[in-house]
Amino acid sequence: MSVAETAADTAAITALVKRAGTSFYYGMKTLPAPRRDAMYAIYAFCRLVDDIADDDAVPMAEKRVALQDWRRRVAALYLGDADDAVTRALRDAVRVYELPEADFIAIIDGMEMDGEAIVAPSLPLLDLYCDRVAAAVGRLSVRIFGDAGSAAQDVAYALGRALQLTNILRDVAEDATRGRLYLPAEYLHEAGVPAEPQAALASPNLAPACRRLARLADNYFDQAGAAMALCDRRAMRPARLMAASYRPLLAQLRHRGFRYNGTPVRLPKLRKLVLAARIFLP
Numbered sequence: 001m002s003v004a005e006t007a008a009d010t011a012a013i014t015a016l017v018k019r020a021g022t023s024f025y026y027g028m029k030t031l032p033a034p035r036r037d038a039m040y041a042i043y044a045f046c047r048l049v050d051d052i053a054d055d056d057a058v059p060m061a062e063k064r065v066a067l068q069d070w071r072r073r074v075a076a077l078y079l080g081d082a083d084d085a086v087t088r089a090l091r092d093a094v095r096v097y098e099l100p101e102a103d104f105i106a107i108i109d110g111m112e113m114d115g116e117a118i119v120a121p122s123l124p125l126l127d128l129y130c131d132r133v134a135a136a137v138g139r140l141s142v143r144i145f146g147d148a149g150s151a152a153q154d155v156a157y158a159l160g161r162a163l164q165l166t167n168i169l170r171d172v173a174e175d176a177t178r179g180r181l182y183l184p185a186e187y188l189h190e191a192g193v194p195a196e197p198q199a200a201l202a203s204p205n206l207a208p209a210c211r212r213l214a215r216l217a218d219n220y221f222d223q224a225g226a227a228m229a230l231c232d233r234r235a236m237r238p239a240r241l242m243a244a245s246y247r248p249l250l251a252q253l254r255h256r257g258f259r260y261n262g263t264p265v266r267l268p269k270l271r272k273l274v275l276a277a278r279i280f281l282p
Contacts, residue, residue: 008085009085009088009089010037010040010089012085013037013040013041013044013085013086013089014037014040016040016044016047016086017040017043017044017047028040028043028238030237030238030241031144031145031238034096035144035145035146037089038089038092038093038096038097038144039141039144039238040089041086041089041090041092041093042090042093042137042140042141042144044086044089045086045090045104045107046107046137048070048086049067049070049107049108049111050111050114052066052067052070052111052115053067053111053112053114053115054114054115056178060115060116063112063115064112064115067108067111067112067115070108071105071108073087074090074101074104074105074108075101077090077091077094077101077104078094078101093144097143097144098143098148099140099143099144100139100140103136103137103139103140104136104140106131106132106136107132107133107136107137109132110129110131110132110133110136111133113128113129113132113133114129114133117178117179117180118180118181118182119179119180119181119195119196119197120181120183120184120185120188120195120196120200121182121184121185122184122185122186123184123185123186126182126184127161129164129182130160130161130164130165131157131160131161133164134160134161134163134164135156135157135159135160135161136160137160138155138156138157138159138160138239139153139156139160141156141238141239142155142156142231142235142236142239145235145236145237145238145239146232146234146235147231147232147235147236149231149232151227151228151230151231152227152231152232152235152236154223154224154227154230155224155227155228155231155236155239157223158220158221158223158224158227159220159221159224159239159242159243161217161220162217162218162220162221162223162224162243162246162247163242163243163246165213165214165216165217165220166217166246166247166249166250168182168183168213169210169213169214169217169249169250169253169258170249170253170264170265171264172200172201172206172210172258172260173201173260173261173264174264175197176197176198176200176201179197180197181195181196181197181200183200183209183210183213184213187209187212187213188200188209190209191205191206191208191209191212192205193205193206193209201260206258207257207258207259210253210258211254211258214250214253214254214258217250218247218250221243221247224239224243225243228240249265249266252265253265
């Protein structure tokens with residue numbers, strides 16, 4: 001590819017990431033340009049397969065076909081083949097950072113689970129889902145950040161689960177409107193909450209189930225922090241920023257009593273910038 005074609009691909013992927021408004025944008029943006037562009041490509045891939053799973057207007061059979069096509073395209077990357085801006089950028093990232101094919105496939109498998117409309121999964125099923133849609137992304141990310149050691153893999157395991165569980169707690173109301181309920185069946189049953197999205201949202205017993213899942217998320221944040229301390233400090237800066245941007249959402253949700261009748265909790269942009277400055281500036 002020419003320099004101009006590579007620049008055009010990078011611009012297209014960067015624009016996709018910006019439009020998505022991801023909370024992880026600031027963490028990715030602070031990376032050196034080659035690593036940042038590789039992370040943007042990973043995020044763009046995740047965004048594209050997630051959009052397939054999230055399109056409620058498309059029958060599940062069609063989603064499976066589209067996701068299977070992405071499995072084919074991922075396999076092609078490892079043969080050196082690519083067919084658009086995202087796959088060309090992924091091909092380069094795979095080569096430079098030695099990214100495992102299994103993690104890309106795990107992400108697609110997780111999106112297929114999502115497309116089936118998850119409702120009150122068992123704890124083991126929820127953990128599998130979190131591993132596929134979040135920890136697998138983490139396993140790819142830490143390699144791009146610059147640390148592929150065992151402690152970095154532990155960061156991916158724990159932080160992926162912490163972030164995904166926080167997402168689940170943040171989005172209970174939004175998910176319910178789409179017929180989804182990611183809170184584990186065991187917690188719902190023990191709190192006396194119906195395992196049906198809208199009924200669970202209206203249940204007066206919802207808060208105890210949410211508090212319990214928040215404690216699990218906190219445990220994973222703690223595990224991730226301990227693992228980060230054993231990693232290359234500079235490489236883990238984006239991971240620390242992601243954790244620092246997400247963990248306060250749990251405190252906000254607790255302060256609200258896990259009531260979902262207001263504006264969804266978000267970390268203000270200024271707060272994210274301050275956190276980034278504290279972590280990345282000397």
